[in-house]
Amino acid sequence: MVNTFSFACSACGQCCNSPPSMTLAELFAHRDLFIGCIAIGRVPRRRPGERLRAGSHEAVLDEADCTAFDAIAGTLLHRAGDNIFSITAQGFDYPSLARCPALADDGRCAIHLHGKPLTCEVVPLDPLVPDGLQNLVLAERGHSAVYLGSACIQEGERDNAALLFAQGRIVDAQARDALMRRRRALEQERVVWTQAVFEALRKDLFDSPAALARIPAGGFLTISIVPALLTLAQSSARCRELCIGYIDSQLALIERSIERALLRRRLDDRPVTQQLRGFANAYRHARAALADEVVSGFFGRSEIGLDDKPLY
Ligand code: SF4
Ligand code: SF4
Numbered sequence: 016m017v018n019t020f021s022f023a024c025s026a027c028g029q030c031c032n033s034p035p036s037m038t039l040a041e042l043f044a045h046r047d048l049f050i051g052c053i054a055i056g057r058v059p060r061r062r063p064g065e066r067l068r069a070g071s072h073e074a075v076l077d078e079a080d081c082t083a084f085d086a087i088a089g090t091l092l093h094r095a096g097d098n099i100f101s102i103t104a105q106g107f108d109y110p111s112l113a114r115c116p117a118l119a120d121d122g123r124c125a126i127h128l129h130g131k132p133l134t135c136e137v138v139p140l141d142p143l144v145p146d147g148l149q150n151l152v153l154a155e156r157g158h159s160a161v162y163l164g165s166a167c168i169q170e171g172e173r174d175n176a177a178l179l180f181a182q183g184r185i186v187d188a189q190a191r192d193a194l195m196r197r198r199r200a201l202e203q204e205r206v207v208w209t210q211a212v213f214e215a216l217r218k219d220l221f222d223s224p225a226a227l228a229r230i231p232a233g234g235f236l237t238i239s240i241v242p243a244l245l246t247l248a249q250s251s252a253r254c255r256e257l258c259i260g261y262i263d264s265q266l267a268l269i270e271r272s273i274e275r276a277l278l279r280r281r282l283d284d285r286p287v288t289q290q291l292r293g294f295a296n297a298y299r300h301a302r303a304a305l306a307d308e309v310v311s312g313f314f315g316r317s318e319i320g321l322d323d324k325p326l327y
Contacts, residue, residue, distance in 0.1 A: 020153040023176035027165045028122035031115040034106025037132045046264040049106035054235035058099040069155035083145035091201040093213040095221040102209040136193040208246040238320035239297035262302045269295045
């Protein structure tokens with residue numbers, strides 16, 4: 016089994032098929048381009064002896080692997096009982112468009128030189144997987160539909176591609192650096208807002224089996240980003256002002272997005288439009304609370320997407 020991978024991105028745009036995961040600061044920087052949301056996912060707990068497979072690649076996890084997974088969970092993720100969750104800010108758009116809003120018509124990233132999200136720099140690696148097991152990520156992604164046509168991930172050493180992973184480690188210095196910066200950014204997000212939002216939603220979501228059932232297997236539950244904004248707004252008057260400005264931009268962006276969807280007249284867009292209207296309601300209530308400086312404890316369950324209405 017070859018355990019060496021090379022990578023060469025031709026900027027074909029094929030993997031830019033949805034808005035990326037972003038930090039809150041990145042969403043603020045691109046407030047007129049990306050509709051922000053919170054994406055909540057389950058992350059499996061790893062045990063020694065567990066076999067992880069990706070194509071012809073396999074690893075049997077040892078104590079050191081599990082310690083590495085635990086270290087990532089302890090700094091970047093959130094635990095409730097035996098469950099581990101990821102909470103990230105993310106761009107949100109109609110899945111029917113199957114593209115990131117920053118993808119230009121020539122297939123290039125329109126913000127490549129102006130604040131491309133860190134998560135896009137990390138592609139095709141996964142910051143939630145220990146470095147020594149990134150070969151499994153590469154093996155899986157190399158055969159996934161998203162990357163397959165582009166052939167950007169290749170097993171073995173290639174003349175026309177940078178060596179990315181060999182001898183159990185990431186050998187490309189730029190890739191290592193991007194991974195480190197993304198992990199630091201996630202750690203910072205935890206300090207700034209994700210841990211606070213996790214605690215605030217603990218009773219209604221993370222400790223509720225019925226609510227947890229709404230997190231799709233291998234996918235994410237997307238809710239309004241308002242709880243993150245209200246957490247941030249409590250830090251200072253300046254942050255509160257910034258949140259109000261962000262909300263105004265987002266309300267205008269949501270309106271434009273819904274207008275275009277109505278012109279497309281697609282049935283599968285309807286639940287997404289419904290969710291966007293929920294986001295807009297949450298923004299309007301949050302804006303009023305922020306303007307009145309009444310921000311603590313404001314989490315409207317229905318408005319942020321934790322009521323019983325369908326979200327997808
Ligand atoms: S699919 Fe591969 S080649 Fe195309 S943009 Fe993504 S990483 Fe680059
Ligand atoms: S921000 Fe740019 S690189 Fe990232 S998914 Fe969108 S188009 Fe692709």
